[in-house]
Amino acid sequence: KAGVTQTPRYLIKTRGQQVTLSCSPISGHRSVSWYQQTPGQGLQFLFEYFSETQRNKGNFPGRFSGRQFSNSRSEMNVSTLELGDSALYLCASSFGQGPGKLFFGSGTQLSVL
Amino acid sequence: QKEVEQNSGPLSVPEGAIASLNCTYSDRVSQSFFWYRQYSGKSPELIMSIYSNGDKEDGRFTAQLNKASQYVSLLIRDSQPSDSATYLCAVNREDGGSQGNLIFGKGTKLSVKP
Numbered sequence: 395k396a397g398v399t400q401t402p403r404y405l406i407k408t409r410g411q412q413v414t415l416s417c418s419p420i421s422g423h424r425s426v427s428w429y430q431q432t433p434g435q436g437l438q439f440l441f442e443y444f445s446e447t448q449r450n451k452g453n454f455p456g457r458f459s460g461r462q463f464s465n466s467r468s469e470m471n472v473s474t475l476e477l478g479d480s481a482l483y484l485c486a487s488s489f490g491q492g493p494g495k496l497f498f499g500s501g502t503q504l505s506v507l
Numbered sequence: 508q509k510e511v512e513q514n515s516g517p518l519s520v521p522e523g524a525i526a527s528l529n530c531t532y533s534d535r536v537s538q539s540f541f542w543y544r545q546y547s548g549k550s551p552e553l554i555m556s557i558y559s560n561g562d563k564e565d566g567r568f569t570a571q572l573n574k575a576s577q578y579v580s581l582l583i584r585d586s587q588p589s590d591s592a593t594y595l596c597a598v599n600r601e602d603g604g605s606q607g608n609l610i611f612g613k614g615t616k617l618s619v620k621p
Contacts, residue, residue: 425605436613437551437595442605450607484550493599493609494541498550 396421398487398499406505412473415502419466419487425449426468427496428460431482440483443468472504480506510534511598513612521620526583528615530596533577540572540579541597545614551595555581586619593617 399418407413419426428440439452443462460470466487472479482503486496512531520526528542539558543551557563557570557579569582579598583590593614600608 427607437611439607439609442607444605450605452607493605493607494539494556494597495553496543496551496609498552501550 398485398497400483400485400499400502402502403500404503404505406507407475408507409475409477411475412471413475413504415470415472415483415485415504417468417470417485417487417499419468419485420497423487423489423497424466425488426462426466427486427488428468428470429484429486430454431484431501432480437484440470475506477506480504510600510610511596511612513594513596513615515613516616517618518615519618519620520586522586522588524586524619526586526590526617526619528581528583528594528596528617530579530581530598530612531577532579532596532598532610534598534600535574535577537574537577537598537600539599540570541599541609542568542570542581543595543597543611544592545595546592583617586617588619588621591617591619 401416425444427442430438441451442449446462457473462468482501484501485499542555544554545551555570557572563570567584571580593616595614596612
């Protein structure tokens with residue numbers, strides 16, 4: 395069974411630009427969550443989608459948004475990039491039977507210059 | 508008070524020793540607890556879950572939970588250099604619900620010396 399696939403693996407952007415990250419979950423998994431990981435803050439929850447609906451959202455500004463498609467694939471968008479958005483963005487999928495048992499993708503390393 | 512606290516380490520143990528990783532959490536209603544391992548440059552992977560007080564063993568790994576003390580730990584017996592990684596404790600604040608209720612600690616870096 396294929397794992398969680400995230401693209402692209404690396405991104406370099408400049409301040410003010412926007413970026414879209416993509417995530418394909420494990421086949422059969424209906425829940426997709428997004429996390430931001432930085433050395434200082436650790437893993438921070440961004441949002442979760444389940445059956446195309448946002449189920450929960452973390453404490454991030456509205457510049458961070460996402461969506462999920464009918465095939466469970468998900469995208470995350472960050473608009474008006476700031477230097478502080480530089481981080482590893484991880485997508486995780488789960489079957490949907492409650493929190494905790496997450497399968498993470500390899501992540502997208504975003505650098506904002 | 509931070510919701511999930513871990514000693515950042517690094518925790519250094521010799522090969523073959525027992526590594527003990529600790530985690531405390533602040534929310535008394537927390538229901539389920541998880542340990543993830545993250546190798547440098549890689550993504551986290553789930554290694555243990557525990558839901559009730561006591562010990563849960565899986566191979567060389569033992570998770571221990573004490574809800575009264577709001578404390579969860581991970582013991583790694585016969586530590587190997589391949590166990591060198593950052594270990595993340597994750598706590599679910601309520602039963603069921605979304606992944607938004609899952610709070611991660613910042614992790615403890617473990618180094619196993621040959």
